[in-house]
Amino acid sequence: MKFDFDTKVSRENTYSVKWDTEKMQGGKEILPMWIADMDFETVPQIKEAIANRAKHGIYGYTQRGKGYYEAIIDWNRKRHNWQLEGEWITHSLGVVNALFTAIRAFTSVGDGVLVQPPVYHPFYRAIKYTDRQLYLNPLKLTEKGYEIDFVDFEDKLRSGRVKLFMLCNPHNPVGRVFTKEELTLMGDLCLKYKVLVVSDEIHSDLIYRPHSHTPLAAISKGFQENSITCTAPSKTFNLAGLATSNIIIPNPELRQRYNWANDVADINPYNIFGAIACEAAYRHGEEWLEALLQYLSENKDYAVDFIEKNIPEISVVRPEGTYFLWLDFSRLGLSKEALERFLLDQAGLWLNQGHIFGSEGEGFARMNFACPKSILEEALHRLKAAIAEFLIHSFK
Template sequence: MRYNFDETVNRLQTASVKWDGVEKHFGDKEILPLWVADMDFKAPDPVIEAMKKRAEHGVFGYTIRTEAYYQAIIDWFEKRHHWSIEKDWILHCPGVVTALSLLVQTYTEPGDKVLIQPPVYHPFSYVIERNDREVLNNPLKLEDGQYKMDFDDLRRKLDEHQVKLFILCNPHNPGGRVWSKEELKELGDICLEYGVLIISDEIHCDLVYAGHTHTPMMTLSEELTQHTIVCTAPSKTFNLAGLQAANIIIPSSKLRSAFRKTLAAQFIELTNTFGAVATEAAYKYGEEWLEQCLEYLQGNVDFLIHFIEERLPQLNVMKPEGTYLVWIDCRALGLSFKELEKFTRQQAKVAFNEGYIFGVEGEGFTRINVACSRSILEEGLHRLEKAIQELEMNR
């Protein structure tokens, strides 16, 4: 069937963080939300139908994860990513960020250093600091309009500091890089050399554009398979974030046993009924929807790039290789990062995720969520254009 991604779905009064949370978060209900990383698109029809059928049953007791649930996950990753996962490797968690926090608790002690690569998804630093661990930064390098890993700095940091854990973002949020097999292999080999456990957040792995290929960290070698934990979820792929279902892949029996104990201690091993139903249906029947979604997202990315190149040459777009998030360099506007935040909210009246929350390396940048109807994206860009024109006229 053909899905209509141009449809503008009214998400107001649905308890949406992205839409209903605007007034509370920004203090102005007229602000257009292009921030929180969920889509404005309806989930695939087979997912909606499966949830309706389950709702009609009317009994919502404690829910187990069935053989069909596990097989749907295994089949999806084998088909889409040529990655063979065994059932025993799969552990459930309500969300990837929850998993990251519990993984930090499981494999490190208070005061330990955990390495990340800013600018990067801001909860990475939160789950480290709020668990009384210390963030160690290996900043990405901005070269020729895209981010690259700084392996020389990585080696220096690992030489100088005792590091137990490294959290990788692949595909990268906010920069949209889909790390190459060669980059990941070099990174993995360095971590193996220094005995650093890798947690790879691969939640955006299915959202990759033509010409690029996602490489699961575990597919690079058997040694890395045993030294890596991968966090996955259907939430970004199929717009199911509110159903709180993530799957954490841990091949090492020793590492898996340790994390299972943490999950048991937190009493979060049970599955949300609708999360389980939606996960299975999405992985079984959602591929047609995903392919059309990717086509539409690519169109939105192309539209944004063309708009900015033609009408807002003060800005520079980092063309994403994956995700539905676009990283924009706004430094030529001559605003401090706090002034930029105030400008986009009060003058442009558009909610973006301001770059500084991803680390000091993100100051002067902003992140735009393009997973919306093109008409909404166009409205947001027009608002930004008008505000920039007024800014320059008043200088």
């Protein structure tokens, strides 16, 4: 293997949110498998590009060059069959930052914003902190996995209160990669009821065969004009600490409003190292990404097979994209507090608690499997042993 994803690289004393926090400093060794970054080194050419720029020694105000835009355009054409124009690309410090900016730019206080829970928890924060109204179109868990409730979706839009739909595709935490047909139905309904789509596609490069990602905006000219698409190299190449995202807004009026909202908040999204890393990632990262996807896919299959075979008390749906497992612990009958304590204290695992993704997530937890396989194996064996122990005690 040309790239090494097996070696454990210590992240201690690197100011890592995942590894350098209080929870990790208790007596018991806790495995952190929560926040969405990977325990892998990034693409060698990205490290090199950053190191070369760092050597220069002057880090003044910066702008993006032609090569930056070309790299993004080429990547999207090649990987997502989506032909962008350079001027469509705007910026933000992060995708969550862009969600806040979009809500402020395109809706007013009191307007409705629709989301599909259980969903990435900062979506709720963005709606609450901007004093907008939360509207829910919960995904339905069927025998086939999570599906969209289109009848409810249209009901929510028909109310006339919803002005913006915040789509998460691929979906965090449930791991769905929505099909072109599903996206077309949602996009058409949004056009019909004049609801703007803000599509968070940050996980769009992390897709497992035979699934493939379709950018909603690439489906039709109508969708292109009625959407903003949030992208970033951060999940794909493990660059979240560089705070650099690219927000694609083909419609010039929308783009102007988005940029205005950024200016009003005095956000300067131009981080010099983020720009260098992004360009290097999209220019040189494809071979590394293919190797990563192979590794992640093996981790995913290993984990799902292990759970199905060894821990029948937990249900799991095989994810189509992202590096998360969405684990259903509800059969243990624990309250949300008790589940969190059980995972930390008995299993020694720090996962994201499901309830933060909405009440639909209660009884679930999200596990990040973007780590060396040996860590994943350890985590699953810990889980198996903790549940076996739990069952013995609960039958006493």
